[in-house]
Amino acid sequence: MPDTKYLIVGSSHAGLAALEAIRLADAEGSITLLSKEGSLPYSPTVLPYVFSGMADADRVFLREDDYFKQMGVDFKRGSAVTELNAQKGQAVLETGETIGFQKALLATGARPQVPKIEGLSDCPFQVLRTLADAKALKSGMESARSAIILGAGLIGMHAAESLCEAGLQVTVVEMAGRVLPGYFDAKASGMIKSIFNEHGVKLLLGSPVTHVVANHNGCGVSLENGLDLSADMIMVATGVIPNWECLENQGIDGAQGVLVDDYMRTGLKNIWAAGDVTRSKSFFDNSPTYSGTLPMAVEQGRIAGASMAEDPGVKPFPGAVPLNTYSFFGNRSFSVGQAMATASGKKTEVNLIHIPSSNSYQKLVFNADRLVGAMGINSELDPGVLWRMIERQVELGDVKEAFAAKPKEIGRLLMNNLWR
Template sequence: MDSCKHLIIGAGPAALAAAQAIRTCDKAAGITLVTREETLPYSPAVLPYLLNEELTEKELFAKGRDLLAALKINLICCKEVAAVLHETKEVKFTSGQCQAYDKLLIATGAAPQIPAIENLEPDQIYTFRTFSDFEKLHRTLTDKQTVAIYGAGLVAVEAAEKLCMAGHRVTIIARSSLLRKYFSPKNVAVLEQAFSRHGGRIRTNNTLASVRKVEDKLELMLSNNEKLVVDRLLVATGVTPNLIDNDLIPVIEGGLKVGRHMETNLPDIYAAGDVAAAPSFYDGRNAPCPILPEAVLQGKIAGANMAGKVVEYSGWIPGNYLRCFDESLFSVGLTGIQSGSRYKTLEKQAGGSSLKLIFTDDCLVGVEALNMKLIHPGVFLNLIRKKIPVTEYQELLLAKPRETACWLMLKQGKTQAV
C-alpha cells in the first residue's frame, strides 16, 4: 500500500507543528510543505529581533532547516496555491500546475491589513509580517532614521522597541491606546514610561489621516492636526487571514471554519493557525486567534488527526507575552473583565511587579502579570485549559503563584493516574 501523501500549504509554526505530529504518528508518510516564500521555514514572531541583531538570519532559519532534515519533509518554495480542487484531491498553483494529496492542511497564515489613508501609495509604506518585509525595511535603515509605526498591537510595539534599541527615533501612532486588547491600562502605562526613557514617542487616540511625500521624506498628518515628518512609515494595524480561492469552505470572521479536530467541511481538508476560525475554549464560538501558541497547538491537533489519530481541540484561549526593554508582561485567558456575581478577582502589587487572577466557579479563567519573571505563562494556561479546581487554593495561588501552580498541576496528574 502506498504511503499517505500529506500536503501542507504554508511553512510557519502551525505547518511545522502539523508535520511533526504526522511524522510522530506515521514514519513512512509523505509530507510536503508548499510556501510562496523563497526561504526555509521560520517563525514570524521572532522577526523583530533581527532589527537590533539580537537574532541573526542564520539563527532564524536554523530550526526550520533542522526539522526538514530530521522529519524527511519535502519543501516546495516560490509556489502559490490558487485553488483547492477537492473533488480530484489536488491543489492548483498560480502557474497552472497541480499537485495531488491524500490529506491537505491549509496553514497559510495571515497578511497585513492596510487601512485607507489619503494619498498613501503602496511604495511609501513598510509592513512587518514576512522575512522579505524585514529585508525591504532593513535595506533602507543604513543610518539612524526617524520611523513612524502606525498600529498599537504586539507587532507594532516589538518592532518599535527593537528600532529604538538600534538607535532610530521612533513614534508609535495608536488609533486608541497602546495594547488595549491585551493588557490593563496601568500595565500599559509602565510600557509607555519605558518607551519615553528610551527616546520613543507615543501618540494615542490618533489616526493617520493623510500622507504626503516631501523630497525623500514623508509628511504625516494625524487626526489631531499634528504633523510628523519621518524617513520611514511602518504599518502594523492588524492582519487578515490568507484565504485560498474556494467557495465551499465557510468563512467566519475572515477565517476558514473548522471543528474540534481542525477539520473543514470538505473531506480530508484541515486548517490551522492564523487562517483557521476554530472554536473558542470559553464559549465554542468560531473565530481566528492569531497567536503563536494556539497556531502550534492547532497544527499539532490537525497533524495528529490527518495521520489517523482522533484528537480533539479544546478551543483557543487568548494569550500574549511581551518583553519590552526591562519590562515583561503576559496575559492568559479572560483578563478584560471586572469582579461581579460570576467572576472573582484577586490582585497583588509588590515594587514594580503585579499579578491579577480571575476565577469563576472553582476554576482559574484569566491571569495578567507584570514583571513576574519567574512565572511561566504556560503553567497558568494549563490550569485554565485543564479546568483544574482551585477553590481552596486561590489565596495561596496569589501569594506563591509559581510554586502553587506547579503543585496543582502535579496534584492533578497524580489524581488522573489513580
C-alpha cells in the first residue's frame, strides 16, 4: 500500500491551491505536503518586500500549522525530493527516506538562472528566490554603498527600488532595450524608466555584459559597449530555471519547464505538475509557454488538484495568459494578455490614453469584438475584471464602444452580469 494517496512536492501557491482543490473533492484521502524549506510555506513573490523592510520576515507565511491539522494534511518541512519515480510511485528524499504515493504533484517552482558570463561564478553575487536570499541581501545591503543589478525584470526592478530607497547607488543592466520587457510596451517601459531615473537609479538598457571580475571593493562589470562598472555588491536577476530534476531519467525533458496538458498531467503515470516548474499551452496560440507568475501557479494548482482528486467539476486549463501587477515608487501598474500588441490591419485595434501630468497610461487591445490585452500605469481599471473578460472571450458586440469609452464601469457591469 502506498504511504500517501496524494503527494504534493512544494508548498507555495501552486501546491497550496492544489491541496485545497483536492480537499474539496476528497475530504478523507491522505495528503502529504513536502517543502524543502525549514519554515512554514511562503511566497517567493513576497521576498522583495522582505528585504525592503515592508514585510516582516516572521509574518510572511501563507498558512499556519493549525491549518494543516484542520485540512488533515501531513506537512513535512525540510524535505527536499531528489527523485519522483512514476514507475515505482515513490518519492526519494534528500535524507534517503522514501514516500510511496498514488498520485503526485510536482510544484517545486524555479530557482534563479545564472547566466554564463565570464567571471561571474568567481564573484560573490546575490540572488532572490528564498527567504535566506532575502535575508542575505538585506544584510549585504547594510554594508554596501553601491549595487549593480543584472536584469530589469520584476525581481531586478523591485530590488533596484529597495536598494535605492536604502541609499545605495544603483545601476541596472539589461540586455533588452527596455525595462520589464515581458510586460510593458515601449511607452510604458519608458515611463517606468523615467520614474526610476528621477529617483537616481541608473538603467543601462540594450547592454549585454561581457565579463565580471571580483575586485577589492566588490566587483566590476564590463559591458559589450565598452563601459566598465564597479560596485560593492552585484545581484543577478536574469530569470529562472525550473526545479524539475527529480523527474530526470524518466523520458521527459523539463529543462524549459515540465510540459503539462490541460489537466496539468505530465505524461508520466500519476504525476501532475503546476506552477513555475511547468510549461503549458499559451492561451493565445496554444504553443508551449513558460509563465512563471503567481496567478498562473494558482490557476494551475487548482486544476491539478481537482484533476488528481477526480473532481467531476474539473475544468481544463484555458491556457497561460501573461499577466502581472507591479508597484514602484508609489506608482502602480498592471499588464494582462496581449498588451504589447500594436494596431495592425482591420482586426487588431488599440485604444490608448496617456495623461503625462498624472503619470497615467492606459491601453486596451481588441481583436475584432474581443478584448485581448490591457495595460495600465496609475490607471483605475480593475486588472482582474479585464483578465477574465479576456479569458472568457467575452464578445463585446454592441457594447464595445461603450466599453472602450468607460472600460472600468462597463467591465464591472459585464462581469457582474456574467456571474449570475
